[in-house]
Amino acid sequence: MSESSRKETTSTRVAGPPVRRHGPGAGASMPAEKALNFGPSAKKLLRRLAPHRIGLAAVLLLGILSVGLSVLGPKLLGQGTNLIFEGVISKKLPPGLTQDQVISGLRASGQGAQADLLSGMHLTPGIGVDLDALGMVLLGVLAIYVFSSVFGWLQAYVLNEVVQKSMYSLRQGVEHKINRLPLGYYDKMQRGELLSRVTNDIDNVAQSLQQTFSQMVTSLLTVIGVLVMMLVVSPMLTLIAVVAIPLTIVITTLVAKRSQKLFVAQWKHTGELNAHIEENYTGHSLVKVFGRQAETNAVLDSKNQELYQASFGAQFVSGIIQPSMMFVGNLTYVAIAVVGGMFVAGGSMRLGDVQAFLQYSRQVTQPLTQLGSMANLVQSGIASAERVFELLEAEEQSADPIAAQSPRGGSGELVFENVSFSYSPEKPLIENVSLTAEPGHTIAIVRPTGAGKTTLVNLIMRFYELDSGRITLDGVDIAAMTRDDLRQRMGMVLQDAWLFGGTIRENIAYGRPEATEEEIIDAATATYVDRFVRSLPEGYDTVLTDEAENVSAGERQLITIARAFLAKPNVLILDEATSSVDTRTEVLVQQAMAALRSDRTSFVIAHRLSTIRDADLILVMDAGHIVEQGTHDELLAAGGAYFELYNAQFALPVDDGP
Template identity: 85%
Template structure:
C-alpha cells in the first residue's frame, strides 16, 4: 500500500522500525491546554442516564453524614456528664449551684464562679453512669448506622460508575468502527490504544475515587457547619472565614497543574505508541543493531513523561499540605477562643470538645476536596482525550434508501473518477475503465502511482471527489458499505490472523459456513495439505501474530478465508510478495482457484505473476497511462515494456 505512505502529511521525526502503515506524529489536539469545564460537563452528561442511582447515592450519603455529624455533639454531652459529675462530687451536699457561686463571688473568687456558672451542677452527687451509658450506646449506634449507609452509598456509586464506563466503552467501540480509514492513517496505533484503554481506565478510577469523596465531603461541610452554628455561632464564624482562603489556594494551584496533567497523558500515549511500535518490530531492531537508538528514543520519551507526571503530581500535591496548615490554624484559634469561653462560663467544656471535633471534621473535607483536585484534573484530561475520539469526523452515512444490484456478476465501471488525499495534491485524475465479469484486471506501476488507492476506492474506504464507480449497474455510493463489502473479498500483502484456531480464522470470511464448506475452501486453496500435518489439525491455535505457521501458510489461510466468503469481486494486493518461490506456486494456484468466475483486481510488482491477466492497467501519478494484455503492452514498447525490462534485464544479463 505504498501510495498511502507517500501522502503529504507530516511524518514522525524518528520513526521506529517495524511499524506498519503510515507513521505520523501524535494528534495535535492533545497539545492544547485542557478545556476543563466543557469536558467536565460532557462527563457529567454521561452520568445523566443513571440519575436515579445518583439520587439514591446522595440520599444514602446524607444519611451516613447525618449520623456521623451527630456523634461529636452527643460525645460532648458525655464529656459534660463526666466533668460536671466530678465537679459536683467535690461540692458540699445540701446546697444549690447558685449558693456555691454566690459564696465564691463573695470570697472574691470570680474566675471560679464564672467557670461554675456555665455548668449544670448538683452538689454532693457524682457521675450519672446510667445517663452516660445511654449516650455511649446511642453514639455507637449512630456510628454503626453511618458506616452501613456509607457502605451502601459506595456500592450504589460503584454500580453507577461501572455502568457509565461500560456505556462509554461501547460508544468508543462503535465509534472506532464508524471512523474512516484516513483517521487511522493519521493516528498512531499505540496512541489510539492508550485512549481506548489507559484513558478510559483513568476516567473510571477518577470517578470512583473522587465522586463519593466529593459528595461526602460537601455534605460533611454542610452538616458540620450546621452543628457548629448550633453549638457556637461565634466560633463558627472563625472557622467559616477560611473557606475563601481554601478556594483561592485550590484555584491557583489547580490552574497551574491543568496543563501538566494534559501533558502527562499526552506523553503516556506517545510512550505507549513507541513501545508498541518497537515491540512489533523487535526482530528488525536486533537484526540492524538499533537497540541503542531505540533505547535513546524510549529514554527521551520516558523522561518527558517523568517530568510531566512529576510536575503534575507535585504542583497539585501542594493543595493538601496547604489545607492542613489552614486547618491547624483554625484548630488553634478555636482551642484558644473555646478555652476563654469556658473560663468565662459562656460555654460548657463538652461543647468546646464537640466544636474541636467539628473543626477537624470541617477542615478535613476541605483538605480532601483540595487533594482531589489532581485526580479530578487527571480524570477530566483523560476524558477530553476520549471525547476527542468520540467527536472525530465519521465516515459519511450510507445512502437512504439504499440500492442493491439485482445481479451478482461483478461488473465494475469507473467513470471519470477523481480523488486526492489532500486538496493541493492530485492523485487519481479522470480515471475511466470497465472490469467485465469474470475477468482478471492487473494493476501495475511504480510506488506511489495510486494502485492501492484505486482498490480502496472500490471498497469505499475513501469517498470519491468526483465521478462514480458502479457495481453491476448501481453506483456504489448508493449502496450500503456492508452490502458492497459483502460482495467483495480482499487478500492483502500483510496477512491478518487473530489468536484462535485455524478453523475459526478461515470461517471469519463466513461465520455461518458448515464444516464441509470450510474443508472444501481449505482444500481448494492448499491449506488442507499442511493443516493435516499439524498435531491438532484445524484445531491448532494460532499464537499472537500467528508465529507458529510460516508466512506462506498464513497467506494461504487468508486466501482460504476469501474463498469461503464467495465474493463476486476479488482484490489481491501484493498477495505473493512475501513468500518464497515454491510457496508462491501454491499461492498462485490457490489464487487461480479463487479468481475462477470472479472479477479480480490484482496489484503486483512481480510482472511474471500477471501475464495471464485479461487486462493490465499501467498506472503512473494517479492516471492509467496504458492498458491491454501482456502481449499487446509489450508490443507497444511503452511504460509496461520499460517496467518489464527493468525487472528481467538484470537476471538475463547475469545468466549470460
C-alpha cells in the same frame, strides 16, 4: 454524532497520502496536545453518568443519611463530656444548696473567675455523675455511628455499580466509534497512541471516578452539615472556622491551575511512550537487523524522561495542596481551642460544647483537605477523559443512505466513471479515471509505488469517499449502498497477512462463520493450505499465536487467501497477495485463483509481473492516471511503460566479459 458536534470537531482529514507509522522508531515526534479544557470535559463526563440518575440520587440520599448521622456524633459526645465533667464538679459542691447559691457564695468571697466558670454549667451540688443518662448518650452515639457506617457502605456499593456501568457504556461507545471512523483517522494516528486512549485513559477515568466521586459527595455534605452544627453550637466560633474556608479554596485553585497542564502532558507522554514501545516490539527483528538498538533506546530514554518529568511535576505540584490545607486547618484548630477555652472560663460555653466544636473544626477541615488531596486524581481523570472524548468526537465517515440500494444480480461488474480523489486538494492523486471491469474478468493494476494502485482499490471498498465521479457495482452506485452490503460482496487479500489468535479453522472461517467443515476444507485444499495443515500435530485445531509466528509468512498468506476463497465474494481484490509465497506455491495459487475468478470480477495489484500475465485487462497507472491498458501481449507489443517495467524485471544482466 450531532451536527453541532461535527462543527466543533477538528477535521481528521490527512494533509497528504496516508503514512502508516507502524515501523520501528516511527512517530518519534507527535503534535502537542491542546491544553486541558477542564470545565467542558468535566461536564461531558458527568453527562456520561446521567443515564444512572436513580443510582446517583440513591448515592446522594445515602450520603446525606450517613453524613447527617455522623455530624450528630460530636454533639452527643459533647453532651457526655458535660455529664462527666459537671457531675465531678457537682460532687465536690456542698449538698443541699442550689447552683445559684453556690455561685453567689463564690462571688461574695471574691472568687469571681470560679463563679463565672460554674455559671455556664448545669450543676446539682452534692450529686455525682448521672450514669444512666451517660449510658443513654453513649448508646445513642454507638447507634449513630453504626447506622452512619451502614449507609456509607451502601453508598459505596451503589456508586461502584453506577461507575462501572458508565465505564462499560463508555467502552462500548469507543468500540462503536472505532468502527465508524474513516480509514484516514487510523492513517494519521499511531496504533500505540490509540490503544493508550482505549485502555489506559478509560481505566484512569474509571479509577478517578471510583476514588473521588463518593468522597467528593461525602466531603461536600460533611462541610454543609458541620457548618450547620457549628452555628448551632457557637456562631462566634463558627466565624473563626469559616475564615479558613476561602483561604483553602484560594490555595486549591492556584495550585490546580498550575498542575492541569502537567497532567495533560503526563498522559500525552504516556500515549507517546506506549506507541514507541508497541511499534518497536512489533518490529524488534528489524531493529536488530539494522543495528538500531542504540537509537531506539535513546528515543525510549528521551520519552521516558519526558514522562518522568511531567508525572513528577504533576504529582509534586498537586501534592502541595494537602499539606498547605493541613497547615491552615491546624492554625484554625489552635485558634478555636484558645477562644473556646476563654468562653468556657467566662461561663458563656460549656466544656462539652467546646469539645464538640473542636471535633467539628476537624471535620470541616478534613473534608476540605481531602478535596484538595483529590485534586490530582480529578485533574488526571479529566485529562484522560478529554483524550477519550477527542476520540469519540472525531469526524466519522459519512452515514449510509437511509433508502439504500442493493444490486439484484451478483455478477460483480464494476464501472469507474470519471473518478477523482486526493488526500489533499493541493496534491491530486487520481484524476478522471474511467474503466469497466466485466464480470469474470481479472483486472491487473501495475506501476511503481505511489501511483495510486492501492488507493484505487480502497475507493472500491469505500474506505475513502470520492471527490467526484462515481463507481457502480452491477449498475448501482456504491455510494447508494450500505457499507456492510458493499463489503459483504467483496473479498480482499492484503500484502500484510492479518490473522488473529485462534485456530486455523477459525481464521479461515472468519468471513463466513456459518461455513461447514467440508466447505472450510475445500477452500483450504483449493489454496494449498490443507497440505501443510495436515503436517501439523493439531491440524486445523492448531492455535495461532497473536503474531501467528508458529507458521511461516507464506503459510500465513495462504490462510488469508483461503479465507477469501471461503467467503465467495462477487468481487475479489488481491493486493500483492502472493508476495510472501515462493515461486512454486505462487504457480499453484494462481491456478486455484483461476477457478475462483470464474463469474467473478478480480482486481490484482502486483509488482511481480509474472503473476498477471493471464489477466484479461492490465492497467498501467502513473501519477493517478491510467496511461496504458490492454492484455499482456498487447502492452508488450506497444513498447510503452509496461514494456519497460517488464524488461526491467526480466532482462538478463549484460556480460562485460573478463
